[in-house]
Amino acid sequence: MLHLLNLFAAIALLVWATQIVRTGVLRLFGESLRRVLAVSMAAWPGAMLAGAAVTCVVQSSTATALIVSSFVGQGLVATAPALVVMLGADVGTSLMALVYSFDLSWLSPALIFCGVVLHLSREKTTAGRLGQIAIGLGLITLALQLIVESTQPLVEAPLVRALLVSLPNDLTLELIVGAVLAIVSYSSLAVVLLVGTLAQEGLVPVATALGLVLGANLGRALVAVLSVSRSDIVTRRLPMGSLLLRSLACATVAPFMGLFHVWLQQWVPEVLLQVVVFNLAFNAAQALLFVPLTGPLARLLERWMAPAPLTDDRTPRHLDPLVLTSPSLALSCAAREALRQADAVETMLRGIQPVLRDNDLDQAERLRQMDDVVDGLYTAIKLYLTRISRQPLSERESQRWTEIVSFTINMEQIGDIIERVLQDIEDKKIRKQRRFSDAGMAEIIHLHERLMANLRLGMSVFLDGHPRDAQKLLEEKALFRELEHAYAANHLGRLKDNTAESIETSSLHLDLISDLKRINSHICSIAYPILEPTGALAQTRLRPSRVGGLDDVRG
Structure with missing residues (x-):
């Protein structure tokens, strides 16, 4: 025995x-x-x-x-x-x-x-x-x-030998x-x-x-x-x-x-x-x-073995459970699915401009429903990343894990903001048959185009992880903030001039440029996990005073 x-x-x-x-x-x-x-x-x-x-x-x-x-x-x-x-x-x-x-x-x-x-x-x-x-x-x-x-x-x-002889x-x-x-x-x-x-x-x-x-x-x-x-x-x-x-x-x-x-x-x-x-x-x-x-x-x-036609975009396509024991392969799968989530966000963001221009309620409804796709992919990626984290990860794999988590969270939050923006446009502009002033619409279109360019840059930063591109993305955050302040001031100037369209859409206009700024902030946040290990990020934006404390803040 x-x-x-x-x-x-x-x-x-x-x-x-x-x-x-x-x-x-x-x-x-x-x-x-x-x-x-x-x-x-x-x-x-x-x-x-x-x-x-x-x-x-x-x-x-x-x-x-x-x-x-x-x-x-x-x-x-x-x-x-x-x-x-x-x-x-x-x-x-x-x-x-x-x-x-x-x-x-x-x-x-x-x-x-x-x-x-x-x-x-x-x-x-x-x-x-x-x-x-x-x-x-x-x-x-x-x-x-x-x-x-x-x-x-x-x-x-002897017993074993007898059994071997009797084997058929x-x-x-x-x-x-x-x-x-x-x-x-x-x-x-x-x-x-x-x-x-x-x-x-x-x-x-x-x-x-x-x-x-x-x-x-x-x-x-x-x-x-x-x-x-x-x-x-x-x-x-x-x-x-x-x-x-x-x-x-x-x-x-x-x-x-x-x-x-x-x-x-x-x-x-x-x-x-x-x-x-x-x-x-x-x-x-x-x-x-x-x-x-x-x-x-x-x-x-x-x-x-032909695949059935895809009917639900919320179903993940790249989260392969077969490679979970190999973190590097599994992280590559998660990154591909995260880019698919970002593609859905890009489609939603691109659709804001035609909804604003053409007052298309059907298009607004379709775009708002796409937030369910973004949320569904976010949940699937999050659960998949949780399963990856059970494996021992190297330092680079841990950093990539953090980058993917941060990216998917930002994409999910951008989708939520776009959904609210579309609802506001539908309620405050389309249904009430209002229109922006020509100058106001031009400013919103300009912000929207900058936002689309920044989203594409953010996706590139996530994919390649190059610190130079991440630095450029953060520089765009400051430029976008300055544009938002300038366009808000321009809108207030039109209100003083009693421009009718600006008065009717004032609340929506200010909320819209503020929401676009928030979306841009989430896009620029993609750069943080990439720049942080390099030591390129400052601890605070506050300027230190000459006496060791903080400058007085005057209202």
Whole structure:
């Protein structure tokens, strides 16, 4: 019983170690891996090599599948090149299984020791995260050693040997068991290494081990399908296509399993290598032979899994739950959705001018209803950011998190102000059939145009985070304040001249330019989280007195 418990513990350690490596790599290099995949999909050789390379780094083709699935779901890449990436990812997993099949016992203590030192001494730095990855790699090799040590006493037990002899040679059963093991462990790499080690120790016949490996490959595709089961239908295309290709490959190989077993015994003397070489050969042949099928299969999937037409703009499109374990990727998704929220605000703001000019009640109603879109996206982004904050964030990620929160809050408040502005225009101007003076309308139009330019600049500042543009945005705040004061004084001058239009619309006119100023203040607030870390912001706008206090304020 003790030996069996040790074996289960070693298996659990192997699965957990692969999770540590995958999580560590995604947190440290997530955005870089995403960029590598994005720029490598122009031709199939590059896409396949990128899929293999990223999977070797991440230690999981499932993680690669989730990243590329989010690309497909967001419309950044077509289905066909994404399928090629997944073929390469399967080869990458097989290559890592081959690497771990060699004796790396000497490497395990060094990786664990160096990793722990780095992680504990510099936990929140890049070196600390590299230490976490080193710990995971060291634990993988240690777990394989423990599996070997735990299986030796089990192999020698008479009861175990009797059970092995009685096992049916049923490929269907082996496929099912291998797939279930891959789903439960969330790692086909761990299953292949486990099965190879058990076969090496004589606990599992080699023919059975090959069937279990084939099942583990099928299970790997099922894991990706299950992982995106709650995502939109476009995101689910890639895992489903990968599952179809894997099923076709397994069906093609199944009749020749006995022949492969004989060939492996002739050419590969070591049992563990027979298992991992079969796994590598299967995935390499699948990658090379099935590339021509990716195009037709992609077209079939796009017809079969076509998205339903969008009916509600409040539904978030970029908040991908699959990448929440990688803060850099998740923050990129949140930023894209925040820009979509800003696009809705820009549409509302742009619509103020035609409503004022044409007295269009229908347009005013449509624009006011768009505030529900802004509020709905704000709520979705806020909840998504809360889920991101549960992950350990680097200093740059924490700053970006703050920038996105600040940006979405300002956009939501701008939407509320625009809604009230439109209601005031409707109640105080359109329904009462009043009009602004020509000079007053020209001033409002000028403020509105400056506001639109500042909003576009604010969106650029949020997207790029360049301090020079953020500084320019704050300079616009002072200029806008001066214009608001000047135009308010001009309006009062027209009241003294008894201009009829100005008298009728005085309340609305002053409220309107004040509200435009408030909107501009929220836009300019986008610059604060970007400039604050640089030390470019002053503590106060009050001017210090010469005697150390504050100047007297005279009314």
